Amino acid sequence: MDILLALLSINLRTALAMRAAFLLRLAFTVFNHGFILLIWLFLFRAVPVVYGWTVWHLLMTYGLAWFAWGFVSYFAYGFKMLPRIIENGELDHFLLQPRPLLMMIAAASGEVAGIPDMMLALPVIVTAAVKIHAAWYLVLFALICATATFTAFSLAIGSLAFWVNDMQDWLLDMQYNLYIFATRPASAFGGWIKMLMFTLLPMGFISYLPVEIMRLRDPWLALEEGAGTVVIAALALIIFRRGLRHYESGNRFGVRV
């Protein structure tokens, strides 16, 4: 814990060393999300219910995905950047340190924009929870599962770089796609898209199921959500551990930022 706090503090100081960039990012985060939320509010004025979901259900899913994205950006940025770390042979540093490897990778660097993301997502979640009369323990459960699923997906997708080279941008896009899909009204999807939601792009565990648990208060759905999160986390760990055996290091010149 001590080392985790030290790493997070060093990340914060690194980011604040570039003050102008930090402030600009903060301003654009507020503007960007505020604009998107306004668009959703206007759209739902025209169509108040989409397959059983109101605008507040959508804002709940938006808030959960936004918080999860912010969490990964600040607390597990190393997972997000794993393809670059692997391809540039930067994993060497972490492998040489006597600490849990995944913790060191996750917290090795952090995107400070993740902090405002988390801070701004929370009021959206709380407001939506009040409007849809969600039980608080379910909101907390959904928040933990959604965040854990997103973090595990980030690790799993990043670990593919152990096998495929030169895919940094695509693998990063995949994480962004999951985030974008997770902020859409998932109740509208069916058929093969729904299958995709619980397999390759597991946004079902980030947006759809959490909101359905709060809406229907079905314990089986909660069990499904919990089990799904554990399975995705286990798969991510297996992919990473297997991939580590394929790590080829490298001798590219590099610095630690």
Add this chain to the structure above:
Amino acid sequence: MPPTLSVQNLSKSFKIRKPAAGLRDLWHRLWKPEYRTVDAVRDISFDLHAGERVAFIGPNGAGKSTTIKMAAGILYPSAGRVSVLGLDPQTQRRQVTRALGAVFGQRSQLWYHLPAGDSFDLLAKIYDMPDALYRTRRDYLAQSFELGDILSRPVRQLSLGQRMRCEIVASLLHKPQVLFLDEPTIGLDVDAKAKIRDLVRRTADEDGTTVLLTSHDTGDIEQVCDRVIVIDNGQIILDESIGGLRQRYIKTKRVTVHTTDAPPELGLPGVAWLEQSPHRLVAEIDTSITPAGTAVAALLQRVSCTDVSVEDPPMDDIVRRIYAERRA
């Protein structure tokens, strides 16, 4: 006494995709890729005992870094085994790395935008060093390596030599039993190289550290190490003392003179021109026939120069001589 580092029948192969020859082949290879296996390290064995300082040398692509990375637990061997202090670096990584220090010359373990001192603070936490012990050790190393105010300057503002001194201090902070130095003087000037060699040797002596050093610079090898292992094409071709290597294979020196004069007749036994460019002359001196000092003095009398440097022969030449002797 069991060895500190033991490498037994170690091999490492990489699978590399064959490039396509032409457009049609590119399409074909897209669906049916073909691979070739590159054996970076082939069945090598050696032991290092406590306090030994060993140079692990060879030409580019010989397998030096790959071997060190397997010994440090970074790469998984394809075959064979490594043990560090009796532990397996791959399965007991956390215990092994507590006893390891490593510097990879082309990589930095310091945070680029932060002062080196902050990186040291974090490393002390990573290695669970008690605060008082850390401060004493840091101050001692900072004094030895003459870091002074360098510690409070962001790493991005340091010169390569200053940064490298900080890198070595970072790797020595937790007093490792084994130190891997992979090209620690790469890109440094003569003064910085000399300073780093002296400091590494002195600190390793004081701490009883086992050192495995790779370098292309024969100066690093001679001034830091007592033993040398030469690797080429993934195989060990020589394992002997530095004295033995010097006596048998480093019998020459190279003198480079920057001048606009025409190359004069040397007339010295054991001295011959290797290169005669318009602004640069390179002579090779067989020091077993003519001492380097005599040859350089004679040379400087015959040409007016803007700069002169005396170096050991490059590693490739030494490896060629080892092969030549083996064939003879």
